[in-house]
Amino acid sequence: LLPGLGVTWRRDAATTAFASIHRGFAPPRVEDVIGGTGTATDGDPEDSVNVEAGVRTRLRPGLDVQASVFRNDFSNLIAVGSIAGGGTPLSQGRALFQGAEIGVQARIDGGFRSRLSWTWLATAEHTTPFITVSTQTALPGSAAGNRQPYAAEHLVTAALGWAHRAWELEIEAQHVGRQFSAFANSVAATADGQRGQIAAHTVWNASVNYRASAAVSGFATVKNLSDLTYITDRTRGIQVGMPRLFQAGARYAF
Numbered sequence: 001l002l003p004g005l006g007v008t009w010r011r012d013a014a015t016t017a018f019a020s021i022h023r024g025f026a027p028p029r030v031e032d033v034i035g036g037t038g039t040a041t042d043g044d045p046e047d048s049v050n051v052e053a054g055v056r057t058r059l060r061p062g063l064d065v066q067a068s069v070f071r072n073d074f075s076n077l078i079a080v081g082s083i084a085g086g087g088t089p090l091s092q093g094r095a096l097f098q099g100a101e102i103g104v105q106a107r108i109d110g111g112f113r114s115r116l117s118w119t120w121l122a123t124a125e126h127t128t129p130f131i132t133v134s135t136q137t138a139l140p141g142s143a144a145g146n147r148q149p150y151a152a153e154h155l156v157t158a159a160l161g162w163a164h165r166a167w168e169l170e171i172e173a174q175h176v177g178r179q180f181s182a183f184a185n186s187v188a189a190t191a192d193g194q195r196g197q198i199a200a201h202t203v204w205n206a207s208v209n210y211r212a213s214a215a216v217s218g219f220a221t222v223k224n225l226s227d228l229t230y231i232t233d234r235t236r237g238i239q240v241g242m243p244r245l246f247q248a249g250a251r252y253a254f
Contacts, residue, residue, distance in 0.1 A: 015057040024048040024072070032080050032090055041090045043133045048074040054101075062107035071098040079130060079149070079183075080235065091139045091183075093130035095148055098123045111163045117156070124151035130183060141184025150233075152177040152200075168209040175202040181234040193238040201230035203241065220248040 004022035011017065026046040033041050054068025077095040099121040107113045130142040154177035161170035180186070182195040189196030204225040211217040227244040 015055065017053075017055045018068075019051075019053040021049070021051045024050050028078055028090070032078065041133050043078055043090050043092055044076050046074065046078055047076050048072055064105045065103070067100070067102045069098075069100045072096070077148075089139070090133045091130040091142070092133060093142070094127040096123055096125055096127050097121060097148070097151070113161045113163065114159060116158045119155040121151055121153050121155075124148040124153075126183075139183055141182060141186070143184075146183060146185050147180055149180050149182060150198075152179045154200075166211045168207075168211075170207050172205045172207075173202055174205070176200060194234050196234065198231050198234065201228060201241070203228060203230075215253045216250070218248075218250045220246075222246055 002023050002025055004020065006020040007018065009017045024046070025048075028043040028045065033043055050070070050072045052068055052070045054066065056064075056066045058064050074095045074097075076092055078090065078092050080090060099119065101119045102117070104116045105113070106115070124147055126142060126144055126146050126148065128144055130139045131137065132139050154175065156175040157172065158175075159170055159172040161168065163169075178200045179198040181198055186195055187197045203223070205221065205223045206225055207219065207221040209217065209219045223245040224242055225244065228241070229243070230241045231238055232241045233239040
C-alpha cells in the first residue's frame with residue numbers, strides 16, 4: 001500500500017503553492033542482487049517517506065521562479081559498493097536526504113533569455129551504519145552521520161540564450177559538486193581507483209538552431225566544449241564523462 005497526499009493552493013493567476021507527502025517503495029534491482037558468478041543476495045526492498053513543499057510564481061512578466069524544499073527519509077536504502085573486483089557487496093540501512101531546489105527562467109529585452117536550476121542536497125547521510133546483506137555485519141567504514149556516496153551537495157545548470165528572427169543560440173554550464181565514492185567518506189584515491197573523492201566539475205555546452213521555414217530547420221550542438229576529462233563513477237573502476245561531442249542535423253516536417 002503506497003498512500004500519498006498532495007495539496008495545491010492557487011493564490012492568484014501568478015502564484016501557486018504546493019505540498020505533498022508520499023510513501024516510496026522499490027524492490028532490489030536484478031543487477032544488484034545477482035552476482036557475476038550467478039550467486040544471488042536476497043536484500044530487503046527500499047522503503048521511504050517523501051515530503052515536498054514549494055511555490056511557483058511569476059514575479060513579473062518574463063520572470064518565473066519555482067522553489068521547493070524536500071525530505072526523503074529511508075527506513076531502508078539499498079546501496080552497492082565497488083564491484084570492479086568482481087563481487088557485489090550489497091548493503092542496506094537507514095538514510096536521510098533533505099535539501100532545496102530552485103528554478104528560474106527569465107526573458108530579457110532584445111531576445112535574450114536565461115535559465116537557472118540549482119539543487120542543494122544539504123543532507124545525504126546514513127542514520128545507521130549500513131549492513132552487508134550477505135553477512136549481516138556492519139559495512140567497513142560506514143557510520144551514522146557519514147555522507148552517502150555519489151550524493152553531490154550542489155547540482156547547478158545555468159544557461160544564457162539569444163533568439164533573433166530565425167536564429168536561436170544558447171550556451172549552458174552544468175556543475176556537479178564533489179562527491180564521495182566510499183562509505184567511509186575517504187578523500188585520497190586508492191591505487192586501483194575504486195575509492196576516493198570525486199572532484200567537482202563544470203561542463204560547458206552550446207547549441208545553435210536555425211529555422212528556414214515552418215517546415216525546415218537545422219541545428220548544431222557541442223557538448224563538453226572544453227573537452228574536459230572528469231570522473232563520474234568509481235563503482236566499476238574509474239569511469240570518465242563524455243568527451244567533446246559535435247552533433248549537427250536538419251529537420252523537415254511534412
